[in-house]
Each structure stands twice: as C-alpha cells, then as structure tokens.
Amino acid sequence: MAHPPYDPYYHHHHHQHQLPPPQLNDKSDRNGINTLFVSGLPDDIKAREIHNLFRRRPGFDSCQLKYTGRGNQVVAFATFFNHQSALAALHSLNGVKFDPQTGSILHIELARSNSRRKRKPGSGAYVVIDNRTREGNSTQETSSNDADSKSDESSDTENQDSVNKVDSVTTKSGEIVADSDNAVAAANQPEKNIDGSPCSTLFIANLGPNCTEDELKQVLSHYSGFNMLKLRARGGMPVAFADFEDIKQANKVMDELRGRVLPSSDRGGMHIEYARSKMRKTEKKTE
DNA sequence: AGCACA
Numbered sequence: 001m002a003h004p005p006y007d008p009y010y011h012h013h014h015h016q017h018q019l020p021p022p023q024l025n026d027k028s029d030r031n032g033i034n035t036l037f038v039s040g041l042p043d044d045i046k047a048r049e050i051h052n053l054f055r056r057r058p059g060f061d062s063c064q065l066k067y068t069g070r071g072n073q074v075v076a077f078a079t080f081f082n083h084q085s086a087l088a089a090l091h092s093l094n095g096v097k098f099d100p101q102t103g104s105i106l107h108i109e110l111a112r113s114n115s116r117r118k119r120k121p122g123s124g125a126y127v128v129i130d131n132r133t134r135e136g137n138s139t140q141e142t143s144s145n146d147a148d149s150k151s152d153e154s155s156d157t158e159n160q161d162s163v164n165k166v167d168s169v170t171t172k173s174g175e176i177v178a179d180s181d182n183a184v185a186a187a188n189q190p191e192k193n194i195d196g197s198p199c200s201t202l203f204i205a206n207l208g209p210n211c212t213e214d215e216l217k218q219v220l221s222h223y224s225g226f227n228m229l230k231l232r233a234r235g236g237m238p239v240a241f242a243d244f245e246d247i248k249q250a251n252k253v254m255d256e257l258r259g260r261v262l263p264s265s266d267r268g269g270m271h272i273e274y275a276r277s278k279m280r281k282t283e284k285k286t287e
Numbered sequence: 288a289g290c291a292c293a
Contacts, residue, residue, distance in 0.1 A: 037290050066291060073289055109290090116293040129291055 034061075034086045035111035036078040042104045043072035051126040053093070054078045056198055058255040059085025062117070062125055069131040079115040084259040084269065086110065092273045198247045201275035202254060204240040208265040211238050215264055219257065225249030230279065243279035250274070 038050070047065040054060045063078040080086040087110075094108040117127065204216070213231040220226045220242055227243040244250040259269030 035290090039289060064291065066289095068289060070289065075289060075291090077291065107288090112290050113292095115291075117291085127292080131291090 030110050031083060033110045033114060034080045034083050035113070035115045036080075036086055036090055037109045037111040038076040038078060038106060039073075040098070040105050040107040041074045041076060042099050042102055043074055045074050045076075047076075047126045047128045050076045050078070053098075054089060055125070056251075057085065057089040057093075058251070058258050060089070062115070062127075064115070064117070064127040064129060066129040067132045069133055077111055077115055079117075088258055088271065088273075091271065197274065198251065199274040199276070199278055200244045200247045200250045201277070201279040202242045202244070202250050202272055203275040204242060204270055204272050205237075206265075206267055206269065206271040207238045207240065208262065208267060209237060210266075211240075211262060211264045213240075215262060216240055216242075219260070219262070220253065223249065223253045223256070226253070228279070241275055241279055 041050075045065065047063075050063050050065050054063055057080070059080045059082055061079045061081050063076060065074060065076045067074055078086075078089065080089065090108045090110065093106055096106045098104045098106045207216075211231070213229060216231065217229050220229060223244075225245040226249070227245055229243070230241045231238050232240070242250075242253070244253065254272050254274075257270055258272050261269045
C-alpha cells in the first residue's frame with residue numbers, strides 16, 4: 001500500500017488494491033474499436049430505426065441489424081469513423097429508454113471487433129442480417145439508403161405478431177424528432193431520454209476543474225453561428241452550454257470539438273452532446 | 288446475455 005504521497009490520483013482510487021495493469025490479451029485491446037454493439041432492442045425493431053438513432057451522431061458511418069436466431073432477440077452494430085466518436089455515441093445513448101411504450105433500455109458496448117463492411121458510395125447506409133431459424137433462408141441481407149429507404153421488412157416472415165409499437169420513435173418522415181407522444185414521455189421522465197433529437201444548444205462536459213469561460217469561448221468563437229456560452233459548476237466539475245444560431249452549426253462544432261483536449265483539461269477530451277433544451281434568451285441578471 | 292460482415 002505504499003503510494004507516493006504526491007500522487008494526485010491517490011484520492012480517487014485509494015482502495016485496498018491497485019488496479020491490475022492492463023493485460024495484453026485481446027480482451028483489453030479496445031482502443032481501436034469504432035463499432036458499437038447494441039442490445040436491449042425491442043424485437044420489432046427496424047433497421048431504419050437503428051439508422052435513425054445513430055445517423056445524427058458525429059462520426060457515424062453505417063449500421064447493421066442482426067436477428068440472432070435466439071428467440072426474437074435482435075442486436076445491432078453501429079460503425080463510426082473513429083474510436084472517439086463511437087465512444088461518444090456509446091456514452092450518450094447507453095441506458096437511454098428507447099421505447100417508452102415497452103420500456104426498452106438500450107444497452108451499448110464496444111463491439112468485439114470492427115465492422116469489415118465499408119459503406120460504399122451509393123450502397124445502403126444500413127444492412128439487415130437475418131439468422132432466424134428458417135431453412136433455406138439462413139442469411140438474408142437487405143440494404144437501404146438515406147434518400148431511398150423504401151424497404152419494408154414486414155413481409156418476409158410469419159413470426160411477427162406485433163408491429164405496432166414502434167411509432168413513438170420515428171415519424172413518417174423518418175426523423176428522430178420528438179413527436180407529441182415522445183415529448184410527453186420526455187417531460188415526464190426525469191431519466192435520460194432519447195437524445196438523438198438535435199438541439200442548437202450543446203452540452204459540454206468532461207472539462208477540467210480549471211476550465212474558464214474565456215478559454216472555452218475562444219475556441220467556440222472560431223465557428224460561425226456561435227451565440228453564447230454558459231459555464232456552470234456541478235459538484236466541482238464545470239459543464240458548459242454553448243448556444244448556436246442553427247442546428248447545422250451546432251453539428252459542425254460537435255463534429256470538430258468532440259474529444260478536443262483543452263489546455264486546462266486534466267481528464268481528456270471534451271464530451272459534447274445536444275443539450276436537452278435550447279438555451280433561453282440572455283437575461284440581464286445571472287444567478 | 289446476446290457480437291456479423293469479410
């Protein structure tokens with residue numbers, strides 16, 4: 001238990017034992033993984049819904065839906081252009097209540113291996129792999145595209161008993177936008193809800209204890225559409241809300257600054273996601 | 288817990 005008395009991290013893990021050193025087997029080699037493994041999905045999930053869940057995430061590439069063949073279990077894979085984007089999506093969507101009707105909670109982990117399938121231009125943005133036990137139909141793929149998502153999987157099996165409980169997630173236009181049902185559910189749920197709905201205000205966390213409003217403001221001011229910044233302390237660690245004129249501009253900033261390490265940071269890159277609600281107008285008085 | 292495609 002001899003520890004350097006100057007160890008700044010001592011107070012954070014002064015348990016009886018130190019953490020074991022990272023192993024060199026394949027299990028701990030996850031820093032290069034840019035694919036997420038998604039479970040906890042309702043069994044009537046559509047590939048299009050998975051795609052809509054991830055398509056607005058910065059760094060998103062493509063996704064696949066897989067019927068495992070064990071019961072009606074469905075899992076999905078979402079691939080990003082880099083590890084950091086995958087992690088960011090993992091952190092903001094893991095534990096989210098996916099279907100307020102059934103209470104399905106998303107469970108997201110890093111995949112065991114990266115997706116090999118590259119999204120070729122002109123090919124589908126998502127894919128279905130059907131391993132359900134049906135002779136002569138062991139593996140079936142369906143691909144689709146953003147602009148042309150007319151695939152309708154509801155005709156390829158007789159196992160479907162219920163297909164009517166997914167309307168709370170997507171609209172007819174295929175966007176994840178909180179419709180009235182979702183809005184009510186979100187308002188009544190203190191927990192995390194589907195946060196795929198874009199907002200022109202960004203929530204920024206994982207800031208160092210010495211991060212200042214000026215430091216952040218200087219970085220943000222390089223982007224067009226930046227409106228204003230508010231820095232708040234939560235239990236000692238600051239978080240920030242950055243407001244932009246436009247969702248597109250907020251998206252760009254999210255893309256560029258996600259994971260960016262500020263000089264003041266002692267804990268890695270910034271964690272950025274859409275704020276739950278748009279920043280209100282500036283008041284003369286601050287609390 | 289359940290991790291495919293090449």
